[in-house]
């Protein structure tokens with residue numbers, strides 16, 4: 067028989083969200099009367115707003131006409147790539163530096179192919195799981211103590227370092243995943259922090275994969291929405307982004323990756339050329355219906371709808387955060403991100419998850435699922451219908467009854 071890819075054995079047993087779903091199913095089976103509310107996953111809940119939705123409908127309608135029909139679009143519609151450059155990057159990138167994808171997660175997985183097995187990888191700890199699991203799958207080599215993973219170094223981001231890692235730990239000539247606004251902590255890096263990150267990456271030859279999937283949640287005008295606001299970043303970073311959390315496209319599937327022409331490997335070859343090659347080889351482009359929706363989202367009316375939708379989720383985040391703070395629970399996030407990161411000192415986060423489910427019938431996400439530094443934290447997601455979020459907040463009031471060590 068054929069052998070199994072040995073990298074598969076290095077993936078942590080049970081990806082975080084399937085494990086949460088399993089525990090939720092078990093609880094529901096044992097308590098059929100319970101009305102469970104989820105503040106757990108990062109899946110959007112609200113309908114796509116009318117202007118953007120019309121763009122999707124029109125995109126589908128066009129496909130039924132001789133003049134409007136289109137087939138493969140490879141690296142994406144030129145008009146969409148140009149519009150992304152204008153809206154998000156003040157026009158500084160050429161269309162051939164912007165690659166349209168079927169979502170940020172898919173690109174994060176594919177990006178590993180640029181660097182291959184043996185790459186030294188570091189992630190923020192805690193971090194979005196695909197950075198680690200994608201790296202493990204490609205065979206990132208070397209063993210970093212204490213993580214259970216091969217080749218992945220966890221850089222702790224805790225209250226003590228204001229959720230920003232020690233940059234002396236960046237892997238020289240390696241890869242570093244950085245997410246801001248951050249999932250799961252909900253914190254957003256300042257301009258000073260990102261400048262320090264870029265400077266350290268330039269010095270060490272580290273490539274930064276900057277995940278800006280939540281950039282449209284930033285309300286503080288002093289906070290950078292893109293790594294490319296920082297001088298020097300085009301020589302050491304690429305950036306992934308998405309319409310998922312801004313326009314509600316989690317199910318539609320549309321994102322993009324910026325790979326600057328200046329970004330080169332040790333041998334001087336352009337990363338951009340390889341990314342183009344990889345996209346052409348294993349990805350045939352995003353859905354043209356989704357791209358029509360994306361174009362509508364970036365028109366003036368669509369951008370207003372993005373603001374409206376993200377304002378709505380930020381309103382949920384405020385309610386959750388205020389509820390937790392009233393209970394004396396220390397938390398961060400929720401102001402420029404749809405996640406609240408709540409600390410339960412000295413407690414195991416899966417235990418707290420179970421207690422919240424038992425006591426409040428609310429699903430949350432145990433921080434330990436995002437990395438060792440997430441232990442004793444719980445992530446609350448602001449994606450939910452308002453009445454359910456309000457009811458969840460009311461029920462979270464029962465948390466005070468949980469004995470704290």
Ligand code: PLP
Pocket residue numbers: 108168169170171172194245249277279307308309310315316320321
């Ligand atoms: N990046 C981060 C940090 C996320 O939290 C998520 C989804 O939860 C994604 C990327 C995935 O985005 P997409 O839906 O575009 O694949």
